Amino acid sequence: MGGKHFDTAAADWDQKQRRVELAAAIAAAIKDNLPLNGEMTALEYGCGTGLVGLALAPQLKSLTAVDTSEGMLAVLARKLAEKAITNVKPLNLDLVRSSLPEKFDLIFCAMTLHHIQEKDQLLTTFCEMLRAGGILALADLYEEDGSFHGPEADGVSHHGFNPENLAETLKIRGLIQVHSTTIHSIVKTSGSGEQRSYPVFLLSGRKKK
Numbered sequence: 001m002g003g004k005h006f007d008t009a010a011a012d013w014d015q016k017q018r019r020v021e022l023a024a025a026i027a028a029a030i031k032d033n034l035p036l037n038g039e040m041t042a043l044e045y046g047c048g049t050g051l052v053g054l055a056l057a058p059q060l061k062s063l064t065a066v067d068t069s070e071g072m073l074a075v076l077a078r079k080l081a082e083k084a085i086t087n088v089k090p091l092n093l094d095l096v097r098s099s100l101p102e103k104f105d106l107i108f109c110a111m112t113l114h115h116i117q118e119k120d121q122l123l124t125t126f127c128e129m130l131r132a133g134g135i136l137a138l139a140d141l142y143e144e145d146g147s148f149h150g151p152e153a154d155g156v157s158h159h160g161f162n163p164e165n166l167a168e169t170l171k172i173r174g175l176i177q178v179h180s181t182t183i184h185s186i187v188k189t190s191g192s193g194e195q196r197s198y199p200v201f202l203l204s205g206r207k208k209k
């Protein structure tokens with residue numbers, strides 16, 4: 001499931017109800033759990049077609065929407081043009097290999113960390129890119145047995161996470177008020193008709209002032 005997969009998937013990405021519901025649940029959990037305000041500059045990493053970011057952007061001053069898939073970013077750019085949204089800026093950037101000399105009040109990352117091999121390096125970068133008092137929010141799968149993406153998947157680096165381990169990583173990097181909560185459960189039906197649930201967590205923390 002590398003960049004090419006996402007480029008190909010982009011056109012129909014929003015057609016899957018399961019994805020739309022998940023993104024809505026993540027956006028709602030971020031709104032409910034974190035103190036957003038119209039003065040905040042935010043960065044979303046792995047924004048896809050903007051399902052999460054566009055739900056939050058009206059409550060933010062600005063959103064830099066980062067992804068490495070041109071296909072995903074093109075769908076997002078089309079939505080921005082259609083809806084005349086001016087406070088969201090799509091950006092093709094790989095923060096593992098490049099940097100962005102900006103700091104943000106909020107960084108969020110939804111269902112993307114499991115695609116990043118160098119996740120600890122990326123978490124360090126996120127923490128460095130937060131302003132003092134800024135908030136980091138990560139939504140992703142709890143540890144699973146690999147059946148979520150299936151055996152054919154490429155570009156999947158982690159079969160979910162234990163949020164307690166991620167929380168320790170964030171605390172070591174200086175974040176405070178670190179806590180996680182279960183926000184959603186994705187229900188998938190396998191080829192044999194068996195239904196499986198994959199719970200999703202939201203982990204957040206704040207950079208010291």
Ligand SMILES: C[S@@+](CC[C@H](N)C(=O)[O-])C[C@H]1O[C@@H](n2cnc3c(N)ncnc32)[C@H](O)[C@@H]1O
Nearest residue numbers: 006046047048051067068069072110111112115
């Ligand atoms: C499962 S999708 C989630 C999209 C969106 N956050 C959502 O919830 O609808 C994962 C996204 O991460 C992006 N992605 C994968 N690897 C990435 C990387 N190394 N850096 C930035 N984005 C990446 C993909 O292009 C894709 O848009």
